[in-house]
Amino acid sequence: MSNAPADIVELFRKRTRSPLRPRASDLIQAIFPMFRKASPQSGALILGECEQWGRHIFVIAQQKPKPENLRTKEDLAKLNHGMLTAEDHSRIMRFLKAANDTRLDGGPASIVTLIDTYGADISMESAKYYQAFFIAHLIRDFLTIPVPTVSAIIGEGGSGGALAIQMTDRRAQFDDALYATAPPESLAAIIFRDATKVKEALEISKPTAGELLELGIIDEVLPSPKSVTDVQGYAKALGGYLERQVKDLARRKPEALLRVRRTRSKAFGVNAVDAAKKPRTWASFFRLTPIRRLARETPRDIKTFALPGQELQPSAEWGVESDPAVFQGPDRYVKCGDMNLKAGSSEQGCGAVIPLSAFLANHYVCPSCGHSRVMGAMGWISCLSDADSFKELNRDLTVHHLLHPTLLTQEYADFIAKQDQRSSFHEALVTGEATVFGLPVALAVCDFYFAGGTMGVVFGEKFFRLCEYAISKSLPLVSLCCSGGARVLEGTPALMQMVKTVNSITRLKHDGLPFISVLGDPSTGGAIASYAALGDVILAEPQALVIFTGPRVMEARGFAVNEEDVRAAALCRASVQCYEDMEFFGPIRGIHEVAPRKDLKRSIFKYLEYYRNSKPSHNRYWAQA
Numbered sequence: 001m002s003n004a005p006a007d008i009v010e011l012f013r014k015r016t017r018s019p020l021r022p023r024a025s026d027l028i029q030a031i032f033p034m035f036r037k038a039s040p041q042s043g044a045l046i047l048g049e050c051e052q053w054g055r056h057i058f059v060i061a062q063q064k065p066k067p068e069n070l071r072t073k074e075d076l077a078k079l080n081h082g083m084l085t086a087e088d089h090s091r092i093m094r095f096l097k098a099a100n101d102t103r104l105d106g107g108p109a110s111i112v113t114l115i116d117t118y119g120a121d122i123s124m125e126s127a128k129y130y131q132a133f134f135i136a137h138l139i140r141d142f143l144t145i146p147v148p149t150v151s152a153i154i155g156e157g158g159s160g161g162a163l164a165i166q167m168t169d170r171r172a173q174f175d176d177a178l179y180a181t182a183p184p185e186s187l188a189a190i191i192f193r194d195a196t197k198v199k200e201a202l203e204i205s206k207p208t209a210g211e212l213l214e215l216g217i218i219d220e221v222l223p224s225p226k227s228v229t230d231v232q233g234y235a236k237a238l239g240g241y242l243e244r245q246v247k248d249l250a251r252r253k254p255e256a257l258l259r260v261r262r263t264r265s266k267a268f269g270v271n272a273v274d275a276a277k278k279p280r281t282w283a284s285f286f287r288l289t290p291i292r293r294l295a296r297e298t299p300r301d302i303k304t305f306a307l308p309g310q311e312l313q314p315s316a317e318w319g320v321e322s323d324p325a326v327f328q329g330p331d332r333y334v335k336c337g338d339m340n341l342k343a344g345s346s347e348q349g350c351g352a353v354i355p356l357s358a359f360l361a362n363h364y365v366c367p368s369c370g371h372s373r374v375m376g377a378m379g380w381i382s383c384l385s386d387a388d389s390f391k392e393l394n395r396d397l398t399v400h401h402l403l404h405p406t407l408l409t410q411e412y413a414d415f416i417a418k419q420d421q422r423s424s425f426h427e428a429l430v431t432g433e434a435t436v437f438g439l440p441v442a443l444a445v446c447d448f449y450f451a452g453g454t455m456g457v458v459f460g461e462k463f464f465r466l467c468e469y470a471i472s473k474s475l476p477l478v479s480l481c482c483s484g485g486a487r488v489l490e491g492t493p494a495l496m497q498m499v500k501t502v503n504s505i506t507r508l509k510h511d512g513l514p515f516i517s518v519l520g521d522p523s524t525g526g527a528i529a530s531y532a533a534l535g536d537v538i539l540a541e542p543q544a545l546v547i548f549t550g551p552r553v554m555e556a557r558g559f560a561v562n563e564e565d566v567r568a569a570a571l572c573r574a575s576v577q578c579y580e581d582m583e584f585f586g587p588i589r590g591i592h593e594v595a596p597r598k599d600l601k602r603s604i605f606k607y608l609e610y611y612r613n614s615k616p617s618h619n620r621y622w623a624q625a
Contacts, residue, residue: 008178008199008202008203008207008208009198009199009202011176011178011208012178012184012198012202014228015176015224015228016155016156016176016177016178017155017156018228019066019067020067020228020229021155021228021229022154022229022230022231022234022235023063023064023066023116023155024046024061024062024063024114024116024154025046025061025063026231026235027114027154027231027234027235027238028046028048028059028061028114030231030232030235030239031235031238031239031242032048032050032052032057032059033050034050034051034052035048035049035050035059036048036049036050038095042085042087042088042091043063043065043069043081043082044062044063044064044080044081044082044083044084044085044088044117044121045060045061045062045063045084045088045091045092046059046060046061046062046063047059047060047061047091047092047095053243053246053247054108054247054250055108055109055110055246055250056102056107056108056109056110057109057110057111057112057246058095058096058098058099058102058109058110058111058112059111059112059113059114060092060095060111060112060113060114060165061113061114061115061116062082062084062114062115062116062117062161062162062165063082063116064081064082064116064117064118064155064156065081065082069081079123079557079558079559080121080122080123080126082116082117082118083117083118083119083120083121083122083161084117084120084121084161084164085121085123085125085126085129085131086121086125086126086129086130086131086134087126087129087584088121089120089131089134089135089138089164090134090584090585090586092138092164092165093134093137093138093141093586094583094586096111096138096141096142096145099111099145099147100145100146100147103146103147108250109147109148110147110148110149110150110246110249110250111145111147111148111149111150111168112149112150112151112152112242112246113149113150113151113152113165113166113168114151114152114154115151115152115153115154115155115157115162115165115166115179116153116154116155116156116157116177117156117157117158117161117162118156118158118161118183119158119159119160119161119162119182119183119186120135120158120159120160120161120164120548121161122548122549122553122554122557122559123559123560124559124560124561124562124565124566127547127548127549127565127566128565128566128571128574129577130533130571130578130585130588130590131529131548132160132528132529132533132546132547132548133528133529133533133588133590134164134588135160135161135163135164135498135529135530135533135548136498136502136528136529136530136531136532136533136534137533137534137586137587137588138164138165139163139164139167139498139499139502139530140502140505140506140534142165142166142167142168143167143258143261143262143265143499143502143503143506144258144506146254146255146257146258147254148169148246148249148250148252148257149168149169149170149249150168150169150170150171150172150242150245150246150249151165151166151167151168151170151171151172152171152172152173152174152222152238152241152242153166153171153172153173153174153177153179153209153218154174154177154234154238155174155177156177156178156179156183157173157177157178157179157180157207158179158180158182158183159180159181159182159183159186159486159495160495160498160526160529160548162179163495163498163499166179167261167265167499169245169249169257169260169261170219170220170245170248170249171217171218171219171220172218172219172220172221172222172238172241173209173212173218173220173221173222174209174221174222174223174224174234174237174238175208175209175210175221175222175223175224176224176228177209177224178202178207178208179207179209179212179217179218179492180202180205180207180491180492180495181205181486181488181491181492181494181495182205182486182488182553184198184201184202184205185198185201185556185557186549186553186556186557187201187202187204187205187488188200188201189552189553189556189557190485190488190553191204191488191489195556195557204409204411204488204489204491205488205491205492206407206491206492206493207491207492209221209222211491211492212492215492215493215496216264216267216268217268217492217496220241222237222238222241223237224237225237261503262503262507265499265500265502265503266464266500266503268457268460268493268496268497268499268500269402269403269456269457269458269460269461269493269494269496269497269500270402270457270461286393286465286469286472287393287394287395288391288392288393288432288433289391289392289393289395289432290391290392291388291390291391291392301340301341301422301449302334302339302340302341302373303334303335303338303339303340303341304332304333304334304356305332305333305334305335306331306332306333307331307333307353331355331356332355332356332357333353333354333355333356334353334354334356334359335349335351335352335353335354336349336350336351336352336353336354336366336368336369336371337349337350337351337371338351339373348371349366349369349371350366350368350369350371352366352367352368352369354366354367354368360379362597362598363375363379363382363383363597363598364379364597365596365597365598370596372521372541372543372597374448374482374520374521374522375448375482375520375597376423376424376447376448376449377423377424377425377430377445377446377447377448377449377450378424380445380446380480380482380520381430381434381443381445383597383598383600383601384434384436384443384445384478384480384518384600384601384604385434385435385436385441385443385601386434386435386436386437386438389434389435390432390433390434390443391432391433391434392430392431392432393431393432393433393462393465393466393469394431394462394465395425395426396426397426397427397458397461397462398416398426398427398458399412399416399456399457399458399490401458402457402458402461403457403490403493407490407491407493409489411489412489412490415451415489416451419449419450419451422449422450423447423449423450425447425450426450427447427450427456427458427459427462428446428447428448428450428451428452428453428454428455428456428458428459428483428487429444429445429446429447429453429455429458429459429462429463430444430445430446430447431443431444431445431462431463431465431466432466433469433473433475436478436601436604436605436608437601437602437605439476439605439608439609439612440473440475441475441476441477441478441608442466442467442469442470442473442475442476442477442478443477443478443479443480444462444463444466444477444478444479444480445479445480445482446480446481446482446483446520446527447482448482448483448484451484451487452483452484452485453481453482453483453484453527454483454484454485454486454487454488454494454525455483455485455486455487455494455497455498455501455525455526455527455530456486456487456490456493456494456497457487457490457493457494457497459487459497460496460497460500460501461500463479463497463500463501463504463531464500464501464503464504466504467504467505467507467508468504470508470513471507471508471511471513474513475513476513476514476515476516476608476611477505477508477513477514477515477516478515478516478518478604479515479516479517479518479531479532479535480518480520481517481518481519481520481523481527481528481532482520482521482522482523483522483523483524483525483526483527483528483532484522484524484525484550485524485525485526485527485550486498486525486526494526495526497526497530498526498529498530499530501530501531502530502531502534504531505531505534509536514536514537514607514608514611515534515535515536516535516536516537516539516604516607516608517531517532517533517534517535517537517538517539518538518539518540518600518604519532519538519539519540519541519544519546519568519591520540520541520544521541521543521544521545522544522545522546522547522550523540523544523545523546523568524545524546524547524548524549524550525548525549525550528546528547528548529548533588537592537593537607538589538590538591538592538593539591539592539593539594539595539600539603539604540568540571540572540591540593540594540595541568541594541595541596541597541600542567542568542569542594542595542596543567543568543569544567544568545563545566545567545568546566546567546568546571546591547566551563568591568594569594571590571591572590572591572592572593572594574590575589575590575591575592577590578590
């Protein structure tokens with residue numbers, strides 16, 4: 001992984017982000033003389049068609065503003081220039097359908113995408129219109145559409161906004177373009193809490209064309225001309241590449257294209273030398289570790305205290321059953337609104353003094369006011385599955401098994417070591433088999449105590465293996481999302497786990513198995529913009545934060561934030577719009593149901609039972625259940 005330029009900041013500022021760099025419209029005009037724009041157009045999205053190279057070409061392009069677009073105060077005040085909104089993504093979904101319809105009518109169709117964006121629009125307006133869900137569905141569409149596809153990163157590829165249209169059959173990037181987990185300013189704000197540390201963020205993210213080629217994220221590096229203003233120089237390199245790939249892919253059958261996409265998606269993140277050489281056996285995939293008892297241990301980040309002279313007595317008012325295991329050990333208490341061990345921190349709460357055992361038994365929810373705290377994997381497994389039924393899958397899989405040594409920096413290794421002290425598990429995703437009121441399921445649970453539940457290469461690999469396990473056993477899949485997004489310290493391989501998990505869910509659904517997605521607090525970033533948005537049924541706890549970009553990063557970038565609008569209860573109420581405007585939302589139905597944590601298990605069982613009763617008796621899982 002040694003192809004990074006000597007001064008990546010200079011490349012970023014003088015080439016990638018140059019306001020004089022050719023935009024998508026300039027390159028389209030130079031390469032596709034018969035191009036016909038689709039109507040209407042938006043400032044950041046270009047859609048259109050043309051006949052060229054013996055094919056009907058459907059072009060999807062992202063466009064950053066040109067200098068002439070930034071002359072008024074209103075233009076300069078607009079924060080989402082060059083970012084695709086939920087409405088833009090809706091139009092792309094419909095455009096892809098048109099391309100597939102052309103194929104079905106016998107026309108030789110191909111799709112070309114040109115990528116140049118800071119990222120997806122992170123405004124509250126797009127968030128309320130299920131921006132994250134659109135990204136997940138677009139990734140799935142590009143993985144499954146039986147039409148040849150080609151993409152090129154012509155400037156900047158930022159986060160899910162780029163990934164939504166980049167997972168094509170052939171993928172290229174100019175050597176002066178950059179592609180990252182998030183815009184560098186956002187990366188700096190996330191990693192260092194300082195948006196000015198762009199250089200450090202770029203060095204971590206591995207965004208250059210040479211690095212992406214080694215990681216298998218792109219297939220070809222395109223040479224850029226000497227001058228960043230040379231439209232014809234860029235167009236010559238890009239046009240030649242597109243023509244070669246479109247003609248080559250035209251000779252391949254759709255089934256072969258789909259097979260290669262699936263194979264490539266499964267490999268994302270498996271970059272370690274030993275992992276690449278050793279065949280992965282089913283035995284290693286399906287190694288289960290029984291967990292005898294999920295003890296309700298005192299969470300490491302919750303402040304507890306004792307009340308001398310007072311004995312803890314189980315009380316009906318707390319909603320706690322008289323389970324001796326709940327009350328063993330010395331009596332401890334917590335105070336709602338004052339549980340954070342970090343100095344100077346504040347949180348909501350009613351001030352009620354609660355027995356710790358009652359608080360844990362009520363799944364980290366105050367029984368007086370209903371305020372909840374973020375819960376780790378142990379708590380969620382106990383909340384969603386039957387006692388002592390969970391058996392963990394691939395417990396010992398870590399980044400050391402998957403990441404190439406050059407990606408496992410000392411900074412990242414130190415970070416992982418700290419997470420091991422905070423969590424009972426070895427990664428941010430815990431997978432295994434369990435039962436829900438007696439019905440067996442494959443279960444995936446985020447552990448927020450490990451790196452904030454962030455998606456990294458182990459997260460994606462464990463999710464993939466769990467889906468394969470579910471298919472082999474004909475088990476329905478239940479997942480609990482509680483995630484802070486992509487593991488930015490891993491760079492672009494972490495971003496690719498969005499594709500890997502979407503591919504895994506697509507394969508699961510192809511085998512006719514149900515997927516129930518549960519959204520906990522918080523459900524953000526790459527997790528909600530990939531597998532978690534693709535549930536056949538999507539449940540959530542009422543106060544779960546459900547948004548692509550976290551509020552802290554949004555505020556750092558100058559965007560207004562109203563968290564109540566993107567809490568699950570509000571989004572569930574707003575889901576009615578998904579049914580009233582199906583042309584806009586396509587297959588997206590939002591959040592189907594919200595339920596308090598203590599009721600989520602019953603809600604899951606309700607849908608599992610429905611699926612069981614509706615399946616034919618010859619299905620071996622449902623026949624035995």
